[in-house]
Amino acid sequence: MPAKCDIAFSLNGVKRELTVPAGMSALEMLRDRLGLTGTKYGCGEGECGACTILVDGSTVNSCLMFAADCDGRELVTIEGVAVSAAGERLRDAFVANGAVQCGFCTPGLMVQASHLIERHPGADEATIRRGIEGNLCRCTGYRKIIDAVAAAAKEKSHE
Amino acid sequence: MSETLIGKRIPKMDAPDKASGKTRYIQDLEVPGALHAKILRSTQVHARIVSIDTRAAKALPGVHAVITAADVPWQRPIGVGKDHLPLKTDRVRSLRDEVAAVAADSEAIAQAALKLIRVEYAPLPVIATTQQALAPDAPLIHPEPHGADSSAHLKVAGSPVAFTGKPDNVAMTFDYAQGDIAQGEAEADVVIEDVFRLHYVTHCCMGVSGVIAEFDPNGNLLLYSNTQVPFLHKREFAELLGIDPARIRIIQPPIGGGFGSKLDIYPFEPIAIFLAKITRRPVKLVFTREEEFLASPTRQPVLLKLRSGCRKDGTLTFRAVETVHDNGAYTSWGATTPFVMMQTISSLYRVPHCKYHTMAVYTNNPYAGSFRGYGNLQATFAVEAHMDKLAEAVGMDGLAFRLKNAQDPGEITPQGMHFKSCGFKQCLTTAAGRSDFLRKQAENRARWSDPAPVKRGIGVASMLHVGGGAKIYPSDGCGTILKLDDFAHVTLMTGASEIGQGSETVLAQLVCEELGLPLSAVTVVNNDTDITPWDVGVHASRTTFIAGNSAIGAARKAKKKILDAAAAKSGKRAEELGLSGGFVTSASGERLFELGKFLRSLHFSDKADLVMTTFYYEPPSRHQDKQFKGDVSAAYAWATQVCEIEVDTQTGIVRLLKVTGAHDVGRVLNRLGIEGQIEGGIVMGQGYAITEELRVENGVVRNPNFRDYKLVTAPEIPEMDVSFIETMDGEGPQGAKGVGEAPAICIAAAVANAIHNATGVRITALPFTPENVYRALHGASEPPVWNAA
Numbered sequence A: 001m002p003a004k005c006d007i008a009f010s011l012n013g014v015k016r017e018l019t020v021p022a023g024m025s026a027l028e029m030l031r032d033r034l035g036l037t038g039t040k041y042g043c044g045e046g047e048c049g050a051c052t053i054l055v056d057g058s059t060v061n062s063c064l065m066f067a068a069d070c071d072g073r074e075l076v077t078i079e080g081v082a083v084s085a086a087g088e089r090l091r092d093a094f095v096a097n098g099a100v101q102c103g104f105c106t107p108g109l110m111v112q113a114s115h116l117i118e119r120h121p122g123a124d125e126a127t128i129r130r131g132i133e134g135n136l137c138r139c140t141g142y143r144k145i146i147d148a149v150a151a152a153a154k155e156k157s158h159e
Numbered sequence B: 001m002s003e004t005l006i007g008k009r010i011p012k013m014d015a016p017d018k019a020s021g022k023t024r025y026i027q028d029l030e031v032p033g034a035l036h037a038k039i040l041r042s043t044q045v046h047a048r049i050v051s052i053d054t055r056a057a058k059a060l061p062g063v064h065a066v067i068t069a070a071d072v073p074w075q076r077p078i079g080v081g082k083d084h085l086p087l088k089t090d091r092v093r094s095l096r097d098e099v100a101a102v103a104a105d106s107e108a109i110a111q112a113a114l115k116l117i118r119v120e121y122a123p124l125p126v127i128a129t130t131q132q133a134l135a136p137d138a139p140l141i142h143p144e145p146h147g148a149d150s151s152a153h154l155k156v157a158g159s160p161v162a163f164t165g166k167p168d169n170v171a172m173t174f175d176y177a178q179g180d181i182a183q184g185e186a187e188a189d190v191v192i193e194d195v196f197r198l199h200y201v202t203h204c205c206m207g208v209s210g211v212i213a214e215f216d217p218n219g220n221l222l223l224y225s226n227t228q229v230p231f232l233h234k235r236e237f238a239e240l241l242g243i244d245p246a247r248i249r250i251i252q253p254p255i256g257g258g259f260g261s262k263l264d265i266y267p268f269e270p271i272a273i274f275l276a277k278i279t280r281r282p283v284k285l286v287f288t289r290e291e292e293f294l295a296s297p298t299r300q301p302v303l304l305k306l307r308s309g310c311r312k313d314g315t316l317t318f319r320a321v322e323t324v325h326d327n328g329a330y331t332s333w334g335a336t337t338p339f340v341m342m343q344t345i346s347s348l349y350r351v352p353h354c355k356y357h358t359m360a361v362y363t364n365n366p367y368a369g370s371f372r373g374y375g376n377l378q379a380t381f382a383v384e385a386h387m388d389k390l391a392e393a394v395g396m397d398g399l400a401f402r403l404k405n406a407q408d409p410g411e412i413t414p415q416g417m418h419f420k421s422c423g424f425k426q427c428l429t430t431a432a433g434r435s436d437f438l439r440k441q442a443e444n445r446a447r448w449s450d451p452a453p454v455k456r457g458i459g460v461a462s463m464l465h466v467g468g469g470a471k472i473y474p475s476d477g478c479g480t481i482l483k484l485d486d487f488a489h490v491t492l493m494t495g496a497s498e499i500g501q502g503s504e505t506v507l508a509q510l511v512c513e514e515l516g517l518p519l520s521a522v523t524v525v526n527n528d529t530d531i532t533p534w535d536v537g538v539h540a541s542r543t544t545f546i547a548g549n550s551a552i553g554a555a556r557k558a559k560k561k562i563l564d565a566a567a568a569k570s571g572k573r574a575e576e577l578g579l580s581g582g583f584v585t586s587a588s589g590e591r592l593f594e595l596g597k598f599l600r601s602l603h604f605s606d607k608a609d610l611v612m613t614t615f616y617y618e619p620p621s622r623h624q625d626k627q628f629k630g631d632v633s634a635a636y637a638w639a640t641q642v643c644e645i646e647v648d649t650q651t652g653i654v655r656l657l658k659v660t661g662a663h664d665v666g667r668v669l670n671r672l673g674i675e676g677q678i679e680g681g682i683v684m685g686q687g688y689a690i691t692e693e694l695r696v697e698n699g700v701v702r703n704p705n706f707r708d709y710k711l712v713t714a715p716e717i718p719e720m721d722v723s724f725i726e727t728m729d730g731e732g733p734q735g736a737k738g739v740g741e742a743p744a745i746c747i748a749a750a751v752a753n754a755i756h757n758a759t760g761v762r763i764t765a766l767p768f769t770p771e772n773v774y775r776a777l778h779g780a781s782e783p784p785v786w787n788a789a
Ligand code: FES
Pocket: A040, A041, A042, A043, A044, A045, A046, A047, A048, A049, A050, A051, A052, A061, A062, A063, A064
């Protein structure tokens, strides 16, 4: 029998308690156990950013994090970001700027960008490009994603 | 008057859900009671299967079925060439080959069961290159007659594909000729010849492949699939199962990227179906990223010999091309890319005399499929290198030389393509003008002898691609059903699949434009073969053109019906009435009836009948004849791209700084959407040119992950300046032509020309990775040689 761990954490502002196999990733826990499918599997190796979530306010590739290590942490996924005021603004910017095509990379980018804007309101082009470097997108060529993040960052800096 | 929607920046209708993480892709779908499947792939590149022992795997708790070819003796060959079985019988021919499959309660159990399957192989000699495959004594990869049971697609009337005789490793050959090549050579004052080598790349859709198969108690199959060709694949699945195609329903959940990768049936789909049939449970099969790299199709590697000539005044006289395509172990669409290559070779520029010969050759490598731009990237790479070289040889600048040979509107080429709308020359002058091409080119050149290690270069390349559908199948049609409810809500059911490119939004826009409604008044249904009308699939940049015309047809029928009824009611003539801003309006713009109320009144009368149908049968295009001649598309798209680069001669690093593009798109329908298509295509082209390579050594993929297979990331993208040349195609929907593939096509060619402009060195092999470029610049690599037997 693989080892199991009891963990308690906050997920999108709600306290959760769970028993998870020691080898389970946070990504699997979110998708397969908790049904939060907004966080995507793109590679499972920390290379694509599709699985990006916030853990204690920092972005993390959830495919590389053990579910067991979520114990005591605060997790925010795209489902949490999307319903925040900042997240809604960012979503509107993604939509209006044409930053979404197939959309598979989008949740990860939304989470990454929300974090970037939080840390760097009014971020410039170079900062944005660096900030989303770890998120692969095969459809858009990134231009419109950068524009969307810049638009949202500008709005934020005017708050 | 309501304002036109055409040419506006219209956000994609599905974007809010996608950006909120609400969209359920195939990976996200849970079907109650579903089992999870995994495939056991060969560990050998080429081998006989001696024995397979599945007993231990079957005994594992949670395992519902373990199958091998022996369990499905009724399976049939699949794919374009119908030259392989989903589960391999006595032989594996590439490392990806499917040997066994498991369905279990969880993915983890299925994975564990795979490890318990024992397969004994007897290795066979590996054929790793086309050269080895063509050697006179080469072992045969398909010793049994191959190509004999060719695909229905290729059996269509006038099918020009020659399945070559056995025994050899040649999957297909193509020959095309126009004029008299000897005469063309005799007339040429300058003749040049080069060999080009184009490499392996793969689609890298961010969403990995997946499928869910489920049978109902009556034996009807429900397939959740990301296919780009739902209707034609229904038939293929039916043939495979020996059932009536009418008993198959395909639902297409949102797709995590297509780019041509889902145009064929690949073994994992039938395997999931077999498991569902055997277990009588829904079966879900989703790839890992590593599997996606190993077992999805590729862009085909090509060795290409090009010989071209022109007169002193710069007039092209001939072009002779021979190519060898690495087909991989099986025949998918990759083998048929010559259809597209020869169009570029014969018709991008006016060339009176042309000859083209190609062989698609079996090897034990991953097999090639269709990938955005389909053969055109390879052909354009070679042709545009020669346009530069010939220009130089006759002392002309590259722009003047191209303009001299560029096609004009109205031209019918020797291959039979009729360029009714053609903005090629405007594309050339616009892209060159906006980038200050000639001045920069001369400046860069003047700096060849500068000691500074970092050099600048500018290069140009152009492309021609189908933009009005492509007559590959007997029909190129697409159906629409339009349903008008009260509240003036419209449901548009279309055969056209959405693959992220934005077809849903453009089609809704075209309908709204006819009916004077806002986009919010339309729901698009495009993903269920039980509901949507027939279509031949998302390929060949055809959707906006074909499905767009089809949608407009239905909307016009609806409009006529409404206006006729309004005329009867108002006593005015229907011709004086219009639809605008949600109202039936008079000639003077007076609002006569609110459309919602008016439709409601029709529904409560005996005159409703508010379901319209139309098919766009047929676009005015024709099949190619046996000589590959014919006007295969109702319209053709053109583009010129100028690339500016920086190359560090000490490291070989090439940076793409700026792309100035001019695209003849007929007309811009959705500016936001078309910009997105073009920017995405440019960056995909950048990856093809500079960063991406699927490294295959002795049949083994060496880099099946994003760490070692480098996609372009955000910091690396170039500045992009894109202009649209609106030629208003007479047949296009609102004048538009297809554009999906165009932007990816000429980047590699333009970058190659830019590297030459920066350094004086012409590199004829892709990709331009630091190592390859460094070696080429420092004389440490041999240019490719023609070594086809
Ligand atoms: S799935 Fe986690 S980084 Fe790709």
